[in-house]
Amino acid sequence: xxxxxxxxxxxxxxxxxxxxxxxxxxxxxxxxxxxxxxxxxxxxxxxxxxxxxxxxxxxxxxxxxxxxxxxxxxxxxxxxxxxxxxxxxxxxxxxxxxxxxxxxxxxxxxxxxxxxxxxxxxxxxxxxxxxxxxxxxxxxxxxxxxxxxxxxxxxxxxxxxxxxxxxxxxxxxxxxxxxxxxxxxxxxxxxxxxxxxxxxxxxxxxxxxxxxxxxxxxxxxxxxxxxxxxxxxxxxxxxxxxxxxxxxxxxxxxxxxxxxxxxxxxxxxxxxxxxxxxxxxxxxxxxxxxxxxxxxxxxxxxxxxxxxxxxxxxxxxxxxxxxxxxxxxxxxxxxxxxxxxxxxxxxxxxxxxxxxxxxxxxxxxxxxxxxxxxxxxxxxxxxxxxxxxxxxxxxxxxxxxxxxxxxxxxxx
Numbered sequence: 001x002x003x004x005x006x007x008x009x010x011x012x013x014x015x016x017x018x019x020x021x022x023x024x025x026x027x028x029x030x031x032x033x034x035x036x037x038x039x040x041x042x043x044x045x046x047x048x049x050x051x052x053x054x055x056x057x058x059x060x061x062x063x064x065x066x067x068x069x070x071x072x073x074x075x076x077x078x079x080x081x082x083x084x085x086x087x088x089x090x091x092x093x094x095x096x097x098x099x100x101x102x103x104x105x106x107x108x109x110x111x112x113x114x115x116x117x118x119x120x121x122x123x124x125x126x127x128x129x130x131x132x133x134x135x136x137x138x139x140x141x142x143x144x145x146x147x148x149x150x151x152x153x154x155x156x157x158x159x160x161x162x163x164x165x166x167x168x169x170x171x172x173x174x175x176x177x178x179x180x181x182x183x184x185x186x187x188x189x190x191x192x193x194x195x196x197x198x199x200x201x202x203x204x205x206x207x208x209x210x211x212x213x214x215x216x217x218x219x220x221x222x223x224x225x226x227x228x229x230x231x232x233x234x235x236x237x238x239x240x241x242x243x244x245x246x247x248x249x250x251x252x253x254x255x256x257x258x259x260x261x262x263x264x265x266x267x268x269x270x271x272x273x274x275x276x277x278x279x280x281x282x283x284x285x286x287x288x289x290x291x292x293x294x295x296x297x298x299x300x301x302x303x304x305x306x307x308x309x310x311x312x313x314x315x316x317x318x319x320x321x322x323x324x325x326x327x328x329x330x331x332x333x334x335x336x337x338x339x340x341x342x343x344x345x346x347x348x349x350x351x352x353x354x355x356x357x358x359x360x361x362x363x364x365x366x367x368x369x370x371x372x373x374x375x376x377x378x379x380x381x382x383x384x385x386x387x388x389x390x391x392x393x394x395x396x397x398x399x400x401x402x403x404x405x406x407x408x409x410x411x412x
Contacts, residue, residue, distance in 0.1 A: 084224030087161030088203030225297030
């Protein structure tokens with residue numbers, strides 16, 4: 001669909017050391033984006049780079065979630081945007097689109113991670129800027145992103161999809177929580193940690209390889225999924241041991257929320273890096289995953305510094321110098337963020353202590369052991385009350401009156 005025009009850049013070298021060290025940027029002349037001889041029409045586009053702005057950009061609210069959310073500029077308006085390799089086309093929240101004057105001129109089909117399909121309006125854009133990268137022309141889909149953004153806990157008003165990300169290289173540094181968008185001729189100087197990455201059509205799917213239970217598996221790489229692993233339902237029985245304990249989890253996509261099974265898998269590796277155990281969910285075979293076994297998401301990818309260059313087929317994962325916090329695993333089984341009005345329970349996990357105690361989706365919990373729930377608990381040790389220790393009993397006060405006693409236990 002797109003055309004790559006304008007001045008090219010000299011090669012950019014990423015040196016992959018233990019700490020995913022520096023970018024080596026050659027001296028390059030500042031280049032504007034001159035229009036091509038034949039300007040794009042419809043949803044066509046062209047792009048270029050301003051070398052003076054190829055610098056690290058801060059990830060927004062990295063302590064609140066695993067995603068890569070950065071500030072972009074769309075038609076001159078600054079917006080927080082999720083960089084999502086799993087989205088085939090870029091998306092703008094409908095209320096934001098109205099505010100900045102985007103005008104729909106057609107429609108496009110969106111496929112959620114659970115396979116549900118929806119039609120959404122599509123609008124042409126003038127320019128999208130991410131750091132030193134500028135795309136002129138093209139189109140975005142317009143849909144309501146509010147529920148997806150709220151559950152992600154890293155607010156965003158736009159999704160930058162594979163229609164853009166397939167044309168660039170990305171370096172994500174978890175030590176300083178930054179990302180650099182680079183030309184596709186960027187490469188790594190240390191090839192000892194390079195893994196495979198390829199684009200598969202349709203929708204510019206990012207594909208790689210990993211090992212699950214000692215067997216090689218092909219997976220789609222999705223930076224817009226907070227899951228660790230998502231397995232296709234038709235691959236589930238082949239990969240998941242028959243005696244594995246399962247529960248349920250809530251997912252959210254452009255088509256809304258959905259319920260999915262959750263299981264723990266052992267002996268997982270990606271790019272030569274061991275993950276040990278990993279939590280896997282399930283998705284419908286109706287989802288386009290390029291014939292793969294499933295999807296690897298940010299639950300795993302956020303553990304590493306990343307270099308992605310789909311144009312040259314390179315994926316590099318290195319251990320950060322500063323290890324992230326351990327996985328927070330609930331021993332209660334209620335899902336829902338704390339607010340000043342209480343915990344709004346959006347899902348009760350199957351076979352959990354919460355389910356055994358009679359809690360249900362739609363319940364609202366105002367106190368935990370007599371203390372009023374606060375929104376400020378999010379991301380703090382105050383919100384770790386549900387992670388243990390095993391055997392402890394907590395008293396949850398319903399907002400409408402009455403207490404529920406729940407004894408914490410591992411259940412999956």
